[in-house]
Amino acid sequence: MKFLSxxxxxxxxxxxxxxxxxxxxxxxxxxxxxxTGTEGVNVSFGGASVGVGYIKRWTERICKKKFGLWxxxxxxxxxxxxxxxxxxxxTWSFGDxxxxxxxxxxxxxxxxxxxxxxxxxxxxxxxAYFEQGLYEASLTVKxxxxxxxxxAMVMIRPSEIISSTANVCDISKATAISTGFGQLQSWTxxxxxxxxxxxxxxxxxxxIVFIKKGHIVYLPIGNQHIQxxxxxxxxxxxxxxxxxxxxxxxxxxxxxxxxxxxxxETANGKVGxxxxxxxxxATDGGTVSIxxxxxxxxxxIGAKPGGRDEPISNLDLLDSNKSGSIAIDAFGxxxxxxxxxxxxxxxxxxxxxxxxxxxxxxxxWSQFYYxxxxxxxxxxxxxxxxxxxESESSGNLAAGCGGTAEGIGTQESKFEAKAASWLDxxxxxxxxxxxxxxxxxxxxxxxxGGNLSINLGHLxxxxxxxxxxxxxxxxxxxxxxxxxxxxxxxxTVDETTRLTNANTIYIYAGDDAEVDL
Numbered sequence: 001m002k003f004l005s006x007x008x009x010x011x012x013x014x015x016x017x018x019x020x021x022x023x024x025x026x027x028x029x030x031x032x033x034x035x036t037g038t039e040g041v042n043v044s045f046g047g048a049s050v051g052v053g054y055i056k057r058w059t060e061r062i063c064k065k066k067f068g069l070w071x072x073x074x075x076x077x078x079x080x081x082x083x084x085x086x087x088x089x090x091t092w093s094f095g096d097x098x099x100x101x102x103x104x105x106x107x108x109x110x111x112x113x114x115x116x117x118x119x120x121x122x123x124x125x126x127x128a129y130f131e132q133g134l135y136e137a138s139l140t141v142k143x144x145x146x147x148x149x150x151x152a153m154v155m156i157r158p159s160e161i162i163s164s165t166a167n168v169c170d171i172s173k174a175t176a177i178s179t180g181f182g183q184l185q186s187w188t189x190x191x192x193x194x195x196x197x198x199x200x201x202x203x204x205x206x207x208i209v210f211i212k213k214g215h216i217v218y219l220p221i222g223n224q225h226i227q228x229x230x231x232x233x234x235x236x237x238x239x240x241x242x243x244x245x246x247x248x249x250x251x252x253x254x255x256x257x258x259x260x261x262x263x264x265e266t267a268n269g270k271v272g273x274x275x276x277x278x279x280x281x282a283t284d285g286g287t288v289s290i291x292x293x294x295x296x297x298x299x300x301i302g303a304k305p306g307g308r309d310e311p312i313s314n315l316d317l318l319d320s321n322k323s324g325s326i327a328i329d330a331f332g333x334x335x336x337x338x339x340x341x342x343x344x345x346x347x348x349x350x351x352x353x354x355x356x357x358x359x360x361x362x363x364x365w366s367q368f369y370y371x372x373x374x375x376x377x378x379x380x381x382x383x384x385x386x387x388x389x390e391s392e393s394s395g396n397l398a399a400g401c402g403g404t405a406e407g408i409g410t411q412e413s414k415f416e417a418k419a420a421s422w423l424d425x426x427x428x429x430x431x432x433x434x435x436x437x438x439x440x441x442x443x444x445x446x447x448x449g450g451n452l453s454i455n456l457g458h459l460x461x462x463x464x465x466x467x468x469x470x471x472x473x474x475x476x477x478x479x480x481x482x483x484x485x486x487x488x489x490x491x492t493v494d495e496t497t498r499l500t501n502a503n504t505i506y507i508y509a510g511d512d513a514e515v516d517l
Contacts (some may be wrong), residue, residue, distance in 0.1 A: 017241055019370060035137070035154045036354055040125040040162070040229060040256025040293055041205065043094065048139060051119040052085035053105045081118060083110070086308035088120075094127045094136035095154065097386060098341075120195040128227070128254050129156040130164065130293030130343045162208055164293040164343070168230035168257045172196075174210035176228075178235065187219050187226065192217060203228065210236040210254075213262065219251045227254040233299070236263040240284040244270040244305075248284040248336070252257060258295045258342075260349070264288065265300075269307030269333030269376075274314055279328065282307030285336030285354035285379060295342040297395070300350045306333025306357035306376035306403065311369055327370040331408070332357030335379030335400035335450060345385040345456065347393035353379030356403030356447035362471075368408060375403030378450035388457035397454065402447030406471040409444035444471070 003215055036042035056079065061504075063073035083106055091101040102123060106114035112117045122141070129135060140149040171177065176193040178185065179200070185192040187203065195201050203209065211217055215235035219226060222240075242248045248269060266286030273280065285304045295364070309330040335354030356376030359367040378400030385391035 049119040053083040055116040154295035176207040178215040195451040268304040272309035279329040282333040284311040284333040287337040289339040292342040302353040303336025305355040329372045330359035332359040332376035332403040334376040344390040352398040353498040373405040373407035375405040375447035379385035380450040382453045384455040399450035
């Protein structure tokens with residue numbers, strides 16, 4: 001096995017550096033760096049440079065010969081890039097149960113370090129810890145059948161801004177209070193927030209935010225990460241409206257302490273419609289993921305439905321001749337999803353995912369399209385608390401219903417078989433027979449209900465799922481229901497606990513788990 005000399009080792013920017021030897025059979029990882037951070041605030045791990053090859057250099061001596069003698073010589077220098085690693089995978093593990101994985105393709109993204117090594121960057125993650133203490137983070141890199149890892153110690157200090165037991169709904173402690181200008185406000189708006197003195201301000205990562213009752217604050221468009229120290233919601237916090245022909249909004253909300261007494265909502269998926277002269281299918285409902293040290297929900301957290309996809313409502317625009325003269329497929333948008341990943345979670349209210357959007361190609365026998373109709377899947381609810389002893393739900397947890405699909409998926413045909421001759425009819429006693437057949441020509445599929453994945457210490461109240469439906473104008477098929485999944489270390493239930501509308505309930509428990517049913 002061939003290893004590089006010390007002059008070929010590449011140091012990482014912060015955490016680790018990974019370098020493959022020129023034989024692409026060994027991984028060398030430098031010593032990790034220690035990191036420090038504050039409870040509830042993102043820690044930046046920096047990026048690592050990974051060796052994927054080297055610059056091969058050689059010289060060529062060219063001489064001319066005249067009358068049998070070498071009269072002049074010159075040296076020509078050559079070089080080429082030698083790539084040993086075309087792709088690699090990596091996993092950051094943060095030491096608190098969370099991890100982040102990805103892959104890097106060398107392609108043309110490699111660069112030289114000035115010492116003949118060719119490198120690629122591994123993206124630098126950020127991660128927030130919600131309890132003070134010492135954590136062991138690591139980076140693992142795999143390529144060409146080899147892997148290696150190094151650890152780094154991360155020291156998280158107590159938050160100087162807010163503790164996990166603080167009452168964030170004490171408005172006198174808030175540093176950013178909603179103003180209610182125009183009622184509908186943007187999270188990043190210049191007139192959305194004020195401080196205790198009444199002066200307008202921009203929101204900061206270190207703010208304790210208070211949304212007053214009756215005020216509606218819209219989160220930014222797209223995939224966004226919002227971070228504050230503390231958050232109290234007595235009004236409404238809503239994701240931005242989704243747009244047709246674009247991916248639905250996904251908001252990641254991080255705070256050391258969150259208390260919801262009002263509403264956290266995502267936006268509806270967009271209904272399928274004509275845009276720029278062509279038909280665009282429906283989009284999914286918005287999704288929200290919440291990370292916190294302590295999260296108390298006394299209100300409602302609701303993901304909205306996926307958009308309906310009903311090309312039949314655009315009959316005049318799509319089909320200028322007559323109903324059924326063209327084929328088109330309908331795809332209902334998936335319901336919005338909800339993910340809650342706190343250290344401690346108390347649910348006294350409602351957490352509900354969005355319904356899958358309907359997919360309809362049939363209004364009546366005079367208004368229909370041929371084609372496949374796939375209704376959207378119901379949104380999922382994923383709740384996973386780290387401190388199970390301090391986490392429970394006595395409220396309601398509900399996955400989204402699957403959407404309804406309606407269309408002409410099966411065609412019925414009849415044909416008549418007659419006796420070949422008069423004699424055959426006399427001999428058999430049969431003059432003719434009518435045969436009826438049914439042929440499946442298109443898929444008509446109702447959406448599956450969303451999944452429920454719950455990791456809490458105590459589960460009371462109502463936990464339910466919901467089916468979609470399939471309407472074939474010739475036949476009706478059953479649909480597959482959702483799954484309710486538990487993954488506890490400690491799980492207790494009480495007399496209020498109800499699990500409904502699910503064909504399958506999984507409870508995963510290790511050898512040391514306590515499950516009291």
